[in-house]
Amino acid sequence: MNVTIPIFRLKRDARRLARDKGVPLHATLDLVARQASFAHWSLLAAEHARQRPSARVLQQMQAGDLVLLGARPGQGKTMLGLELCGAALSADRRSVFLSLEWTQAEVTHRFAEVGVDVAQAQGLRVDTSDAICADHIIAALGDAPRGSVAVVDYLQILDQDRRLPPLATQVAALAAFAQHSGVILVLIAQIDRDFAAEAGPPDWGDVRLPNPVDLDLFNRAVFLHDGAVRVVARA
Incomplete structure (x- = not known):
């Protein structure tokens, strides 16, 4: 059914x-x-x-990709991020979920909703530290094997602590790390409020950027809207 x-x-x-x-x-x-x-x-x-398309979406990602996962609130982007971690585990790959939004208990509960038991899952790490930024992410993934999947929740608040480097600098560092290490880094991202929903899933131009970021650093994007999922690769 x-x-x-x-x-x-x-x-x-x-x-x-x-x-x-x-x-x-x-x-x-x-x-x-x-x-x-x-x-x-x-x-x-x-x-x-x-x-769910998580396994299909993961198959379209390549080792070393920096991926943007974007949607308006309530469209399921964070849940898809969790499911991507689950799909990686099912493929015997290590996965990491890093969140500046949810507590450990909230992440555990949300993983349970997509069929992943955090306490029992081998190869899964959850990080809800307030210190999450590019340097923290890179350090956390320093020993991650090539092809591991890390999902970061979310892009636009990585520089909320003004003592940290600008968002553009952090994204550039993450792109370089992904390429060097072969880890697939997925950054969940907000979409502008004026996104024209009737046009279907959003696109690169709809990504909310309160601080400048070079979106060309991303190898591909996954956009969601109203149940539709679109994977877009950079030319």
């Missing part, structure tokens, strides 16, 4: 129901799943994971 509605919308509906009804989220997740013809949320999530 196919999951025809994007899962981020189903989760949003479940959270709204839980808030409105004052009941636990797991109960409304199961309710939403039953409305989609699944007995439990876990069954819906498993089917969604089977259908």
Whole structure:
């Protein structure tokens, strides 16, 4: 049975129901799943994971790539980042998820939603340090084998500590490290609020850049919108 509605919308509906009804989220997740013809949320999530494009997207990435993963809020970009880590683990590759947005507990919970048990996963590292920046990322990945996958959440706040180098300098350092090490670095990125949604998934020109960054440093991008996923490689 196919999951025809994007899962981020189903989760949003479940959270709204839980808030409105004052009941636990797991109960409304199961309710939403039953409305989609699944007995439990876990069954819906498993089917969604089977259908998700993370494995296909990962296959289009090459060792040493610096990848931008962009979408507007609520479109599932961070979940796809988690799923890319899961797809790497399934392919016996090391993966690292670094977040300046979520706590360790939140990341663990979100990984569980995509079928990854952080406590049991071999080859997975989660880093939620406030010190995350280019130098921190490079140090954390210093021993990562070629082809490992690291997802950073997210691009636009890597320089939120003004004592750190400018964002452009950090991205250049990450691009050089990826090329030298063969690690695939995926940077989750925000998209401008004035993005014209009716045109389909966003593009390079829609990336929100409060501070200048040379987007030519990225080898490819993954753009999401309304359930559609588009992978774009630099010419």
